[in-house]
Amino acid sequence: MVVIDRRSMLTGAAGLILAGTVGAVAQETPVKGGVLNMIAQPEPPILMVGLNTQGPTLYVGGQIYQSLLTYGTDLKPLPSLAKSWVVAEDGLTYTFTLQDNVKWHDGKPFSADDVVFTADKFLRESHPRWRLIATTYVESITSPAPNQVVFKLKKPFSAFLHAFELSSFPIIPKHLYDNGTDYRTNPANQTPIGTGPFKLKEWKRGSYIHLVRNEDYWKPGQPYLDELYFRIIPDSASRAVAFEKGTVDVLRGGDVEGFEVRRLVKLKDVENTTSGWENYAPLVFMEMNQRTMPFSDKNVRKAIMHAIDREFIVKNIFFGLGKVATGPFASTTLYYSSDVPAYPFDMAKAKKLLADAKVNPADYSIRLMPLPYGAAWDRMAEYIKQQIAQLGFKIAITGVDAGGWSQKMSDFDFDLSFNFTYQYGDPALGVARHYLSNNIIKGTPYGNNEHYINPKVDELFNLAAGAVSQDVAAKAYAEAQKIIVDDVALGWLYEMQNVTIYRNKVKNLVKTGIGLNQYMDEVWIAK
Amino acid sequence: MTFFKRYAQNYGALIGLAILVIVAVVALTAPLLFPVSPWQSVGDPLLSPSENPAFPFGTDMLGRDIAAGLAYGARVSLLIGIVSTAVAVVIGVSIGALAGFYGGRIDDILMRFTEFFQTIPAFAMAIVLVAIFNPNIVSITLAIAVVSWPPVARLVRGEFLSLRSREFVQAAVVIGQSGPRIMFTQILPNAISPIIVTASLMVATAILTESSLSFLGLGDRNMMSWGFMIGAARTMLREAWWMSFFPGVAILLTVLAINLIGEGLNDAMNPHLRGRKG
Numbered sequence: 044m045v046v047i048d049r050r051s052m053l054t055g056a057a058g059l060i061l062a063g064t065v066g067a068v069a070q071e072t073p074v075k076g077g078v079l080n081m082i083a084q085p086e087p088p089i090l091m092v093g094l095n096t097q098g099p100t101l102y103v104g105g106q107i108y109q110s111l112l113t114y115g116t117d118l119k120p121l122p123s124l125a126k127s128w129v130v131a132e133d134g135l136t137y138t139f140t141l142q143d144n145v146k147w148h149d150g151k152p153f154s155a156d157d158v159v160f161t162a163d164k165f166l167r168e169s170h171p172r173w174r175l176i177a178t179t180y181v182e183s184i185t186s187p188a189p190n191q192v193v194f195k196l197k198k199p200f201s202a203f204l205h206a207f208e209l210s211s212f213p214i215i216p217k218h219l220y221d222n223g224t225d226y227r228t229n230p231a232n233q234t235p236i237g238t239g240p241f242k243l244k245e246w247k248r249g250s251y252i253h254l255v256r257n258e259d260y261w262k263p264g265q266p267y268l269d270e271l272y273f274r275i276i277p278d279s280a281s282r283a284v285a286f287e288k289g290t291v292d293v294l295r296g297g298d299v300e301g302f303e304v305r306r307l308v309k310l311k312d313v314e315n316t317t318s319g320w321e322n323y324a325p326l327v328f329m330e331m332n333q334r335t336m337p338f339s340d341k342n343v344r345k346a347i348m349h350a351i352d353r354e355f356i357v358k359n360i361f362f363g364l365g366k367v368a369t370g371p372f373a374s375t376t377l378y379y380s381s382d383v384p385a386y387p388f389d390m391a392k393a394k395k396l397l398a399d400a401k402v403n404p405a406d407y408s409i410r411l412m413p414l415p416y417g418a419a420w421d422r423m424a425e426y427i428k429q430q431i432a433q434l435g436f437k438i439a440i441t442g443v444d445a446g447g448w449s450q451k452m453s454d455f456d457f458d459l460s461f462n463f464t465y466q467y468g469d470p471a472l473g474v475a476r477h478y479l480s481n482n483i484i485k486g487t488p489y490g491n492n493e494h495y496i497n498p499k500v501d502e503l504f505n506l507a508a509g510a511v512s513q514d515v516a517a518k519a520y521a522e523a524q525k526i527i528v529d530d531v532a533l534g535w536l537y538e539m540q541n542v543t544i545y546r547n548k549v550k551n552l553v554k555t556g557i558g559l560n561q562y563m564d565e566v567w568i569a570k
Numbered sequence: 571m572t573f574f575k576r577y578a579q580n581y582g583a584l585i586g587l588a589i590l591v592i593v594a595v596v597a598l599t600a601p602l603l604f605p606v607s608p609w610q611s612v613g614d615p616l617l618s619p620s621e622n623p624a625f626p627f628g629t630d631m632l633g634r635d636i637a638a639g640l641a642y643g644a645r646v647s648l649l650i651g652i653v654s655t656a657v658a659v660v661i662g663v664s665i666g667a668l669a670g671f672y673g674g675r676i677d678d679i680l681m682r683f684t685e686f687f688q689t690i691p692a693f694a695m696a697i698v699l700v701a702i703f704n705p706n707i708v709s710i711t712l713a714i715a716v717v718s719w720p721p722v723a724r725l726v727r728g729e730f731l732s733l734r735s736r737e738f739v740q741a742a743v744v745i746g747q748s749g750p751r752i753m754f755t756q757i758l759p760n761a762i763s764p765i766i767v768t769a770s771l772m773v774a775t776a777i778l779t780e781s782s783l784s785f786l787g788l789g790d791r792n793m794m795s796w797g798f799m800i801g802a803a804r805t806m807l808r809e810a811w812w813m814s815f816f817p818g819v820a821i822l823l824t825v826l827a828i829n830l831i832g833e834g835l836n837d838a839m840n841p842h843l844r845g846r847k848g
Contacts, residue, residue, distance in 0.1 A: 302806055359615045359631055413791075418805055421787070426632055429609045440791035442705055 071550065073267045077568035079549065080291040081559075082282055082298050083252060083273035090243065090252070091232045092213040093161070094169055102295065103252055103273050105209050105560040107148075108237035111139055111158065111192075112207040114556040116321045118377055118468045120204050121555065124153075124214055124238065125192075134199035134511035141190040145261040147216050148236045155186030160217035162194070169226055172472070176206055199509050201516045202469035205377075208322060209560050211467065214238065240266035240564035249275055260564065267567035283307060292549055292568075295559050296320065296541020301362035301419060304542050314547045317364075317540040319558020324373035324473075325541075327365075327463040329427070329534030332455065333494045337407045337436070342400035344531035348386035349393035350430045357537050360422045364542060368535035370528040371474055375538070376466050378507075378520035383528035393434060404435030411440050412460040415448055420461065423536075431459075452488035463539060464489055468556070470520055471508040478523075478532055479504055495532040576838040583834020589827035593820075597644035604638035608794040612638075619812050628812040630803065636812065640820050643796040647824060650711050650780045651773040657715035658776075659769050662722025667753050669723070670730025681727070684720045692717040696779055700788045707790045710783060714776045725768055729761035763839035770832040774825045781821050796821050 083099045092104035111125040120128070125139040145153035162184045166173040180200040185193050196203065206212060219231040235243055238261070241254035252273040256266055274291055276282045283303045285291045287310065299307065308315045331338035331347065338344060357365040372379040397404060409431065413424035424440055431438050438459075443451060451457050466473035476482050480501050482491040500523050507519035543559060545552055548569040555561045577583055596603070606612055611633035612625075619628040627636035669680040687695075699713035733739060734757065742752045781797030783789055789798045796817040803813030 300805055302809065306808075359633075418802060422632060422802070424791075425609055426611070429607070429611065432607070433610075442787075442791045444701075 073567040075267050078270040080272045081293045086275045090235045093215045096210045101560045106241040107235050107239045108213040109239050110209045110212045114322050116556045135196045137194040139192045146259050148242045154189045155192045157217045158192045161215045165215045199511045201510045202471035205469040239562045266564040292546045294544040315544045319553035320541050321375045321556035322468045323465040324376050325463050325539040326373050327536045330460050330493045342396050346393040346396040349389045352388035364540045365537040370524050373538045380521040380524045408437035410458045412457050414461040415445050449488050475504045577834050580834040582830045586827040586830025596641050600641035608638040608642040627816050630813050639794050642794040646793050646795040647777045651777040654711045654714035654776045655772045658719040662719035663726050666723035666726025670727035684723045688720045705788045714779050733757045767836045774828040
């Protein structure tokens with residue numbers, strides 16, 4: 044398959060570039076100047092990434108705001124606004140040294156005070172993920188010197204160094220927000236001021252967002268590009284046409300439908316990559332509500348896994364843009380273990396499991412609630428309904444809209460549904476939330492909504508999150524994966540592969556594990 | 571000349587009747603022709619019609635047989651078409667008859683009520699109704715009925731208004747028959763022909779409305795329907811034309827057949843046209 048072959052090629056290439064940044068950069072010398080056209084789909088409500096972490100906001104806002112760290116395609120932390128960092132032996136003190144000569148877009152100097160304000164006030168109030176980390180683990184945040192920030196923890200947290208990515212920890216200008224106003228209604232939200240390589244020039248609602256080069260950027264000689272345009276094109280077919288015609292140079296995963304991807308990657312002078320999503324690693328799974336029969340019986344969940352041909356789903360429903368998931372951790376993330384029970388497609392085995400467990404499928408009627416995200420998700424629901432019906436269960440699809448889905452998931456009012464979530468590099472940030480029994484809380488579709496309870500798994504996740512040494516964490520996570528997969532806590536379907544399609548004159552586009560959300564100070568266009 | 575002979579003089583109407591009979595037979599025998607559910611994958615995905623003789627209409631992206639989908643889709647289309655029309659006719663005739671027969675303030679109230687429905691675009695209102703009451707076959711049928719009764723009411727009111735002043739009706743009033751009795755035994759039988767013609771055309775409109783709703787993803791998620799098949803296949807038109815072509819043809823033929831039948835009924839029942847072709 045074209046896409047997958049190129050993937051391995053490109054991860055190799057990205058590795059080369061990273062290794063080469065110190066010495067001779069690449070074979071080609073970057074050219075200055077040029078305009079890069081992209082698509083913001085859908086149009087973001089706001090560009091202030093500290094208040095909104097939806098995809099398009101991060102995509103555009105990632106050029107304006109920067110975080111302390113970014114992450115490679117191997118998920119190793121890389122410098123961003125932090126030049127270097129030291130973790131104390133006891134795993135309780137993290138010291139970050141900041142870049143020199145950094146200025147906000149309005150000319151004010153950037154300093155450690157901004158970082159302390161961001162961590163201690165702004166994000167603690169407005170960012171649910173950071174708030175949880177800050178209240179659970181962080182004891183104090185101080186700045187002993189103007190270019191140094193020190194985080195002291197109450198107890199070790201092995202994922203802490205992964206919490207400084209753009210969507211989790213964008214640095215906010217203190218001088219604009221620390222004035223007693225409500226962050227959400229601060230007028231500065233409309234005129235975003237960051238430290239990034241590009242500044243907001245104009246936002247014509249419904250038409251485009253125009254960013255221009257930041258002349259005072261802290262990396263000398265960068266960025267190479269003069270202007271960025273994020274076009275707003277609401278119709279999917281028109282977006283594909285815009286790329287074919289050359290109106291836009293880059294298509295982000297999700298900008299066009301899966302079947303268009305297959306066609307567009309074959310165009311002349313066009314490159315594609317599935318790299319750039321390693322940090323998010325979206326994983327698609329089935330949620331089986333374990334509060335009642337039949338799904339409270341582990342054997343039923345196993346039977347369902349055997350009854351579904353996941354290769355078929357990836358190949359025929361999602362156009363090959365994915366990889367069958369083996370368990371709760373995406374294979375591109377840290378601590379992934381492939382040493383888990385497997386559930387190959389085997390209808391006979393599925394029926395035998397039900398018979399051995401003395402479950403009579405005809406006794407149960409199951410409501411299947413599809414994820415209302417478009418045609419492919421509907422096809423998947425139809426396919427899975429049919430497979431489960433073959434086991435003998437009575438099953439009906441109950442259609443909902445996006446709001447209805449979120450509501451019913453949050454209220455645990457479902458039998459069987461689908462979901463996918465980002466993993467954010469470390470299992471403690473993006474994975475554990477689905478399996479910890481203390482995370483069975485109403486009000487969010489992204490917690491432990493399936494009602495999975497296993498004290499051993501709780502213990503292992505907590506042990507791993509609090510580990511100082513990576514080895515201890517890895518061992519605990521490996522064991523947890525084995526148990527969770529044997530329990531079929533969720534029905535893991537596949538790892539999504541988002542394809543970035545771009546014209547081959549665009550260089551250095553996808554280099555890190557956060558892909559296109561990475562600020563594009565090194566991107567250039569060949570003449 | 572008997573009714574059927576008059577009807578048979580219109581060849582279009584005969585062709586229409588033949589098509590409709592075929593569709594109805596396929597719909598009734600669908601479980602015998604295709605014992606496996608139309609949702610079940612039975613072959614390789616995306617087989618074109620010529621590829622495998624077992625699937626003369628091809629298969630869709632999940633390997634489901636298009637032919638089975640067409641047969642089961644016919645059941646949904648005909649069922650919704652007929653039931654929703656029947657409901658709409660009952661509502662329309664009741665309101666129209668009361669308004670036309672009693673006139674005056676009752677007429678005013680009922681006709682303003684009818685106009686209220688007529689001013690809202692029918693399809694938009696059907697979408698809203700279905701979206702409010704979760705899409706399933708009952709809510710879809712009722713939604714279509716609710717948006718399609720006003721023309722019947724207006725038609726029936728007109729007929730009743732004109733028939734009410736005829737002598738045979740006045741005679742019935744004089745001999746002391748009650749209002750409802752006059753409406754049912756005297757006026758309605760004389761107004762039945764235009765109602766039947768309108769109703770036959772409403773079946774076609776109802777089938778189209780149901781297909782459009784399903785196309786937009788507001789169909790019954792557990793029933794295979796033609797509109798749903800087209801809606802699901804539309805994005806892959808370039809790669810697999812047969813997935814949307816055959817259900818499209820099925821809708822076209824069925825709606826055309828019903829329109830031809832309506833035309834034929836009109837010719838056969840309208841006394842003014844009798845002998846036009848003879």
